[in-house]
Amino acid sequence: MLEISPAIKNLEKEDIADNLLHYVYNTKHLLSLIKKGIDLDDPSYLSSYRSFEGEVYENFIYEKLLRYAEENDYITKFVLKGFHQGKCKAYANTLSISEKEQIVYRTKSREISEFDAMFLTKNNELYFVEMTLVKSVLKLRRRLRKKKALLEIIFPNYTIKSLIILNEGATGAKQFPSYCKVWFTKEFSAAEVLEYITKLDKQKLLPKDKINSKKMIEAHMLKLHPFRYYNTMSWITKTIRANKKYVIDMNFLMTEKVQRYHDLYNKFYVGFLTVKEMKNILHLKEGEYSEEQRVVVALEKKHSDEIVVTYYIQTTRKNLYLYSFNDAKVVKEKKDPYGITVTEVFHINKLMNESYLLSISQVNTIKKLLKERFKRESQKPNEK
Structure with a gap:
């Protein structure tokens, strides 16, 4: 042994x-x-x-x-x-x-x-x-x-x-x-x-x-199972938004297979809003970004397994900012220009057409669904 x-x-x-x-x-x-x-x-x-x-x-x-x-x-x-x-x-x-x-x-x-x-x-x-x-x-x-x-x-x-x-x-x-x-x-x-x-x-x-x-x-x-990082990421983004009855497909998101991918990617990208809509929520300064600049919406999996909504603004190929919340306080973080997240957001921005545009109301619905799901899961007996 x-x-x-x-x-x-x-x-x-x-x-x-x-x-x-x-x-x-x-x-x-x-x-x-x-x-x-x-x-x-x-x-x-x-x-x-x-x-x-x-x-x-x-x-x-x-x-x-x-x-x-x-x-x-x-x-x-x-x-x-x-x-x-x-x-x-x-x-x-x-x-x-x-x-x-x-x-x-x-x-x-x-x-x-x-x-x-x-x-x-x-x-x-x-x-x-x-x-x-x-x-x-x-x-x-x-x-x-x-x-x-x-x-x-x-x-x-x-x-x-x-x-x-x-x-x-x-x-x-x-x-x-x-x-x-x-x-x-x-x-x-x-x-x-x-x-x-x-x-x-x-x-x-x-x-x-x-x-x-x-x-x-x-x-x-070592013989491995074929896996394409960006292809899989694109498939998840498309599938999570494919069911037109719902803002996001929670049943798909919470499957064991997709949650394993979530452990790997840490975040899934599900749509976008505009800076104009998010200016007050993210406490953006006047003129900091173009009002039509996309704000990419991501579902980030925390170490506690809670899934939260975060936001990315990419102004150039290598210039990316993450906006998250810590006890209701907005936290802005510049991402590594050579890191994988910069490439992911660039890739997903090219994938998402206007059908991926979200409203503030839809994002709030996503937050509510995630919070309710985490609350239910955390109340279950620990089987690990």
Whole structure:
């Protein structure tokens, strides 16, 4: 079974040679701070160092998992990454290796999810691995749902589970879902790796120690169920508005299949209003946007499983703003111009013709339906 080995728990490094020093680390910013002689207690240094240390920890644990998988009969296949895998290009709409040599699922232009490690077991389980040094795991728990949903969609014949590897002292581990197995290691330090990187007179490294085993496979070798990210998103938008008797088709929205997609996408787009109609509701400034500018209406699934209405205004291809509500207060957020949401809204705006135009009254009806549904669901006995 999957029980942590003493070698992993105690962070023993004797069996990985100099492999940790063969990885390429993103240290440009950290090294610039060191060169400036910035104080080690400075917040900017601490932030940069923690990011670097997280990279090193991930590589260290991956090296240990490689050897653990080779010796553990419960694990049947283990996905290679980094310098352990062949130089394969990143394929679209499948699992493959990114330019940074990470395991990713991507569309033609965007990465959807990245996985620290992945393996199969003799019980037909597919485990994705998350390893982190953060002390609070709230954000990690939020990421898990999206990754699990994606894997359930593209690997419907496997039971999807997750192995979470944390440092001692991490909080919130008991709140992980039942499909998670949690391991704790001793406190980790990347000081030796940083010392090697900053040395001018570097030691000669031992050759890369690679594992030769039939268990080891390339990411693209895993056979998956066909899935097209934007096609599926378009299908959901069309279907959720297809029943002309209702503003949105709640029965369709709440099916198990569609809610799995909701876990992946996090939000569905269901129509649009105009800035003119939403000016007062969103507290928009005079002249901030054209009055005929579209305000795209989305159904966002929160971590609590409550579905709420949010709004997007896209002024240019890369310029997108999210408007949401926090205790009745309007919150405006500029979205990452290179993030997936920018591309989604651009895509969905091209899809939606005038038949997708909503009124304020219809949006209020949607809010009411969602609130009533969540209230009913939250009153049911917890069967998990």
